[in-house]
Amino acid sequence: EAGVAQSPRYKIIEKRQSVAFWCNPISGHATLYWYQQILGQGPKLLIQFQNNGVVDDSQLPKDRFSAERLKGVDSTLKIQPAKLEDSAVYLCASSSLNRARGGYTFGSGTRLTVV
Amino acid sequence: EDKVVQSPLSLVVHEGDTVTLNCSYEVTNFRSLLWYKQEKKAPTFLFMLTSSGIEKKSGRLSSILDKKELSSILNITATQTGDSAIYLCAVTNAGKSTFGDGTTLTVKP
Numbered sequence: 466e467a468g469v470a471q472s473p474r475y476k477i478i479e480k481r482q483s484v485a486f487w488c489n490p491i492s493g494h495a496t497l498y499w500y501q502q503i504l505g506q507g508p509k510l511l512i513q514f515q516n517n518g519v520v521d522d523s524q525l526p527k528d529r530f531s532a533e534r535l536k537g538v539d540s541t542l543k544i545q546p547a548k549l550e551d552s553a554v555y556l557c558a559s560s561s562l563n564r565a566r567g568g569y570t571f572g573s574g575t576r577l578t579v580v
Numbered sequence: 581e582d583k584v585v586q587s588p589l590s591l592v593v594h595e596g597d598t599v600t601l602n603c604s605y606e607v608t609n610f611r612s613l614l615w616y617k618q619e620k621k622a623p624t625f626l627f628m629l630t631s632s633g634i635e636k637k638s639g640r641l642s643s644i645l646d647k648k649e650l651s652s653i654l655n656i657t658a659t660q661t662g663d664s665a666i667y668l669c670a671v672t673n674a675g676k677s678t679f680g681d682g683t684t685l686t687v688k689p
Contacts, residue, residue, distance in 0.1 A: 568625030
C-alpha cells in the first residue's frame with residue numbers, strides 16, 4: 466500500500482510571505498489530519514477532515530491558516546501571511562473509518578522555516 | 581482540555597540496557613492510547629491500547645495501559661542503537677488524538 470505523500474519536503478520563506486503544502490492520503494482513507502510539530506514538542510492537530518467535510522478545526526489559526534480537501538481525496542494547507550513562529554514540521558496523516566488496527570499513517574512532513 | 585505528559589523528557593542508555601518510558605493523561609471520553617516512534621520526520625505506529633492490564637508486545641517492545649492510574653508504560657529490552665528516536669504517546673477522544681511532547685531516547689554503542 467502506498468503511503469501518505471506530502472510535498473514539498475522543505476520550504477524556506479520570509480515572514481509575511483505565503484506558502485502551501487500538499488498531501489495525498491492513502492487510497493480509501495476517509496479521514497485526513499494536518500498536524501503542526503514545533504521542534505521539541507509533540508504534534509498538534511490543526512484540522513481534521515472526514516471525506517471533504519471539516520470535523521475539527523478548533524486549533525487552526527483561521528486568520529492566517531486555511532485548508533481544503535476538495536473531492537475528499539488530497540488536501541492543501543495554506544499559510545498567509547507566515548510568521549516566524551510558524552516554523553515547524555507540518556505533518557499530514559490519514560486513517561480509515563475502521564481503525565481496528567489502530568494509529569494513523571503519517572507522511573514524511575514538510576519542514577517550514579520562516580526567516 | 582485533554583492533556584498528555586511523558587517522562588522522562590530524554591534518556592541516554594547503552595546498548596543492551598532496558599528502558600521504561602512513561603505516559604500519563606487526562607482526557608474526557610478516553611478511547612485509546614497509542615505509542616509512536618519518530619525518527620527524523622514521520623511518526624510510525626507502534627501500539628494501540630484500549631483495555632487496562634493487557635500487555636501488547638512486538639519483539640523487544642512492550643506496552644501496558646493502566647486506566648485506573650491514567651497511565652501507560654513502554655518497555656524496550658536489550659536496546660540497540662536503532663532504537664534511538666523520539667517516542668510519542670497519544671490519547672484519542674472520539675477520533676481526535678492529543679500527543680505528548682515525547683521522550684528522546686539515545687542508545688549509545
